[in-house]
Amino acid sequence: MALTLATATELLKRHHLLREIVQGDIWTMDASRIPHSDRSFDSVTYDTRQVAPGSLLFCKGRFKAEYLEGIDDRGLAAYVAQTDYSAVTAVPGLVVNDVRKAMSLLSSEFYGRPQDELTVVGITGTKGKTTTTYFTQAVLNAASHGKAALFSSVDNCLDGRTYEESDLTTPESMDAFRMMRTAVDNGMRYLVMEVSSQAYKVDRVYGLTFDVGAFLNFSPDHISEIEHPTFEDYFYCKRQIVANSRAVVLGEEIDHADIVVEDAATAGVPVSRFVLGDATDADHAAVIALPVDESHGTYRMASRDTEGAVTDLGEYHLALDGDFNYRNAAAAVAISLAAGVGADDAAALHAMEPVRVAGRMEQFHDTQSNTLAIVDYAHNHASVTALLDFVEDRFADRDPRITLVTGSAGNKAYDRRQEIVEAAQHRISNFVFTAEDTDTEPFIDICMEMKGYVTDPEVRSTVIDDRPSAIANAVYDARAHADRFNVLLLIGKGDERWIKDHHKHVPFEGDDRVIQRLFGLADGDADSRAAEL
Structure with missing residues (x-):
């Protein structure tokens, strides 16, 4: 059904x-009083620069009336806003209580409700969303012969094979539905997408029901005045995926899991669980991952159906190292089973094994010294702890000398700054604090704040503003201690080719490319598994 002023009006009424x-002197709830209310909109946009004849414009965010000056001459058909702009435009305005919710609903209708033609998987959690999303897409792609799309914080894929860098963890609702329509037109049957807490906070997924929703884990993060004001608000936003899913996959390690289960019961949504290792309640898990050879990263998976029958899914050996990635793999198996992949489809379930995610657990070995560098997106207490656990598990017998090159984002998630230091300081030898996505905060303020949290007198710390120089400093320091096995952890930026500064993305070489250059490695020459060094 085409989106018109009349159909838009009825949809908005149904959702109150x-x-x-x-329009001018007309104030009404009856669209038939507005001329041409049955004329279809030709496009939808939230950017006045993209307005063309027949456009429906959403006036969201810090919108100003002056943005509409002269816009009637460009053919604007109507606008949706929380403010009456009839003083600056003659076109009809749909005045609503919440423009973001309205944008999500109306965008979905404009693009023909593409979600109804897809099996949509939404994945949330404090850590592991991206990796689990890639693992799950690999499985669904294999099961459907290449018909699984992906929305992630790293890339979007709308045809099952072509990946393009993304801007947001979860796209704006209008962009999401537009991309879903493209995916459907490309023959996709599945969509796997990351769902951030902000996606619910600012209604990017309003009105969208996931066929499978996954809640991987939970720990404090994203607490600031521009994200979540409290821990409770962060958790509440994460929990919204439960009531907005037809089936839920839940990690066993979620704090306050009881209320998540209560959410599911209230919504009448079935819950399946996944677990890594010897959890006491593994008997209730739908997917279990048990270590076979942790030093070489081999786990055996098993699934349990609703009747309690157990199916051995075989051994898994991932290209992405780290026990936490086997937890992500267990999640991907549980999600895929819930999405309809058969437990007997071994080829599909094992399709995640060769998957790598750019900027996550990428490992490089120095050609000039006994030094291993790991590039990863770790950026909070939980992920830094998991990364250090991995180093300890794999290399404890080599007594590694560890250097952490880190910064923290500006203008948000202020708690991360102390948490990163506290997670690392008694487990490493050196901190090198440097610029990350400092945005409008001076990097020196962030770095000096982090340096101030270092209380262990045995740990060295320094501040170097230029990120490539900071990495170079860590490399030269490791080479100066060639009598030790050195591990450099370069965290927070992964393979991103920009640093956010004053609301703009400033080009940046990328941690992976910097370390490749310094180590004398060819582009893409990353070690697949540190245990093989």
Whole structure:
């Protein structure tokens, strides 16, 4: 059904969002009083620069009336806003209580509700979302012969094979539905997408029901005045995926899991669980991953159906190292089973094994010294702890001398700064604090704040503003201690080719490319597994 002023009005009424339609002196709830209310919109946009004849414009965010000056001459058909702009435009305005919710609903209708033609998987959690998303897409791609799309914080893939860098963990609702329509038109049957807490906080997924929703884990993060004001608010936003899914996959390690289960019971949503290792309640898990040879990263998976029958899924040996990635793999198996992949489809379930995610657990060995560098997106207490656990598990017998090159994002998640230091300081030899996505905060303020949290007198710390120089400093320091096995952990940026500064993405070489250059390695010459060094 085409989106018109009349159909938009009825949809907004059903969701109790419409306040009134305004055009000049006409204030009404009846779209038939507005001329041409049955004319289809030709496009939808939230950017006045993209307005063309027949456009429906969403006036969201810090919108100003002056943005509409002269816009009637460009053919604007109507606008949706929380404010009456009839003083600056003659076109009809749908005045609503919440423009973001309205944008999500109306965008979905404009693009023909593409979600109804896909099996949509949504994955949330404090850590592991991206990796689990890639693992799950690999399985669903294999099961469907290449018909699984992906929305992630790293890349978007709309045809099962072509990956393009993304801007947001979860796209704006309009962009998401547009990309879903493209995916459907490309023949996709599945969509796997990351769902951030902000996606629910600012209604990027309003009105979208996931066929499978996954809640991987939970720990404090994203607490600031521009993200979540409290820990409770962060958790509440994460929990919204439960009531907005037809089936839920839940990690065993979630704190306060009882209320998540209560959410599911209230919504009438079935829950399946996954677990890594010897959890006491593994008997209740739908997917279990048990270590076979932890030093070489081999785990055996098993699934349990609703009748309690157990199916051995075989041994898994991932290209991505780290026990936490086997937890992500167990999640991907549980999600895939919930999405309809058969437990007997071994080829599909094992399709995740060769998957690598750029900027995650990428390992490089120095050609000039006994030094291993790991590039990873770790950026909070939980992920830094998991990374250090991995180093300890794999290399404890080599007594590694560890250097952590890190910064922290500006203007948000202030708690990370102390948590990163506290997670690392009694387990490493050196900190090198440097610029990350400092945005409008001076990098020196962030770095000096982090340096101030270092209380262990045995740990050295330094501040170097230029990120490539900071990495180079860590490399030269490791070479100066060639009598030891050195591990350099370069965290927070992964393979990103930009640093955010004053709301702009400033080009940046990338941690992976910097370390390749310094180590004298060819582009892409990353070690697949540190245990083989």
